[in-house]
Amino acid sequence: MDRNSNLYTFIFAIIMVVVVAAGLAFTATTLKPLQAENVKKEKMQNILSSIGVNVDRNEAGDLFKDYVKEEIALNSDGTVNTDVDAFSIDLMKETKKPATEQAFPLYVAEKDGKTYYVVPLWGAGLWKEIWGYLALDDDKNTIIGASFDHAGETPGLGAEINQSWYEDQYIGKTIMDENQKFVSVTAIKGGADPNDQHAIDAISGGTITSEGVNKMLEERLNNYLPYFKNN
Amino acid sequence: MAGDKEALFSQKNRKLLTDPLNDDNPITVQVLGICSALAITVQLKTAIVMSLAVMFVLVFGNLIVSLLRNLIPNRIRIIVQLLIVASLVILVDQVLKAYAYDVSKQLSVFVGLIITNCIIMGRFEAFALGNGPWKAILDGIGNTLGYGIILIIVAFFRELLGSGKLMGYEILGHKGKTIAESTGLYHFGYENNGFMLLSPMALITVGVLIWLQRSKNRKLIED
Numbered sequence: 001m002d003r004n005s006n007l008y009t010f011i012f013a014i015i016m017v018v019v020v021a022a023g024l025a026f027t028a029t030t031l032k033p034l035q036a037e038n039v040k041k042e043k044m045q046n047i048l049s050s051i052g053v054n055v056d057r058n059e060a061g062d063l064f065k066d067y068v069k070e071e072i073a074l075n076s077d078g079t080v081n082t083d084v085d086a087f088s089i090d091l092m093k094e095t096k097k098p099a100t101e102q103a104f105p106l107y108v109a110e111k112d113g114k115t116y117y118v119v120p121l122w123g124a125g126l127w128k129e130i131w132g133y134l135a136l137d138d139d140k141n142t143i144i145g146a147s148f149d150h151a152g153e154t155p156g157l158g159a160e161i162n163q164s165w166y167e168d169q170y171i172g173k174t175i176m177d178e179n180q181k182f183v184s185v186t187a188i189k190g191g192a193d194p195n196d197q198h199a200i201d202a203i204s205g206g207t208i209t210s211e212g213v214n215k216m217l218e219e220r221l222n223n224y225l226p227y228f229k230n231n
Numbered sequence: 232m233a234g235d236k237e238a239l240f241s242q243k244n245r246k247l248l249t250d251p252l253n254d255d256n257p258i259t260v261q262v263l264g265i266c267s268a269l270a271i272t273v274q275l276k277t278a279i280v281m282s283l284a285v286m287f288v289l290v291f292g293n294l295i296v297s298l299l300r301n302l303i304p305n306r307i308r309i310i311v312q313l314l315i316v317a318s319l320v321i322l323v324d325q326v327l328k329a330y331a332y333d334v335s336k337q338l339s340v341f342v343g344l345i346i347t348n349c350i351i352m353g354r355f356e357a358f359a360l361g362n363g364p365w366k367a368i369l370d371g372i373g374n375t376l377g378y379g380i381i382l383i384i385v386a387f388f389r390e391l392l393g394s395g396k397l398m399g400y401e402i403l404g405h406k407g408k409t410i411a412e413s414t415g416l417y418h419f420g421y422e423n424n425g426f427m428l429l430s431p432m433a434l435i436t437v438g439v440l441i442w443l444q445r446s447k448n449r450k451l452i453e454d
Contacts, residue, residue: 003305004305009306009307012307013310016314017314024321027325031326031329038332
């Protein structure tokens with residue numbers, strides 16, 4: 001057949017596209033369960049690391065059951081929503097709904113006989129979304145651990161939020177003031193007063209990402225206050 | 232050429248592997264693939280991962296294009312080549328996501344960069360379309376080695392001077408909050424050059440490499 005004829009070109013293109021599409025679709029479908037499993041384990045790994053349990057991803061599944069005693073979904077008024085599976089809540093979709101219709105996932109973990117509350121976070125950085133987990137002590141006030149991550153912040157600047165020097169600053173800070181009013185913890189440009197219980201150093205050159213973290217903490221934690229007050 | 236009774240590693244075939252390392256280097260001589268050379272040479276590790284990924288895609292892509300070279304209609308050959316690169320890259324990404332999740336997380340940013348890497352399309356078009364499968368494989372390996380070497384050299388200097396590390400290890404000492412807390416060179420007041428982390432310095436580093444190579448390699452000296 002003439003390789004330069006229109007018919008040949010069309011037939012070649014059609015066969016090529018069908019073969020490639022079938023191949024890719026087949027791989028994507030067969031690998032989907034394995035990929036979903038990896039994402040799930042990574043989430044468990046992140047939740048565990050926020051309460052100070054650092055594990056390999058392969059062990060995360062088993063250890064998650066040992067440490068996390070309760071996975072609850074909350075309504076905006078602080079009552080427990082039993083219709084929703086907390087672990088499967090996708091914050092990316094959830095945060096797009098109005099606050100009153102959202103379900104807020106909360107993980108209650110137990111480590112060495114103490115109860116910790118892990119709040120999942122989701123917000124906007126400079127370029128793309130940022131997320132993380134904040135673990136509170138059983139006083140529901142003192143932060144005992146934070147882990148953040150990002151989809152595409154600037155390497156060396158905003159991307160530093162997932163580094164331990166930044167995350168560890170949150171440890172020991174409190175989210176309520178002496179009058180039990182919610183103030184959150186704020187990253188401050190130019191450095192924070194070390195005695196300030198509600199402030200940490202922002203990232204030099206990563207101001208907008210740091211502010212994104214501030215906003216994310218304040219917005220998300222605010223939704224858990226009714227529950228924390230009643231329980 | 233497919234019927235040639237040529238030894239697997241004849242002198243001509245060996246040249247396919249060695250030429251791109253120096254005389255015909257894709258980055259410093261042909262100045263292809265510069266975009267990824269600038270983007271991912273901040274750290275040595277990412278440069279190595281990228282080189283391996285490009286090697287996989289180029290070797291298999293070259294092989295496929297070379298096998299199909301007598302079937303591909305001339306008028307749509309560029310689109311066919313693009314389809315081959317894109318599907319290979321997606322395939323690799325999917326497999327890594329399932330079996331090597333950590334590598335795929337590192338690679339995520341580069342997937343787009345592999346598809347648009349001009350070296351790949353350049354080799355398909357210039358070599359694989361006109362040569363047999365074995366030669367195409369050698370050409371793919373040779374070119375990615377040439378590409379990888381430059382990437383690794385650039386990343387070596389950028390990571391060392393920009394963050395004082397190599398492969399993530401602090402080899403110039405640890406930088407503490409004050410000079411007293413710091414160790415190694417930082418103890419004597421050494422500071423990292425943050426400019427090395429930005430793309431312009433990658434361009435300058437590549438430029439210096441081109442200059443060095445041209446002053447050493449007689450074949451590249453133009454009249």
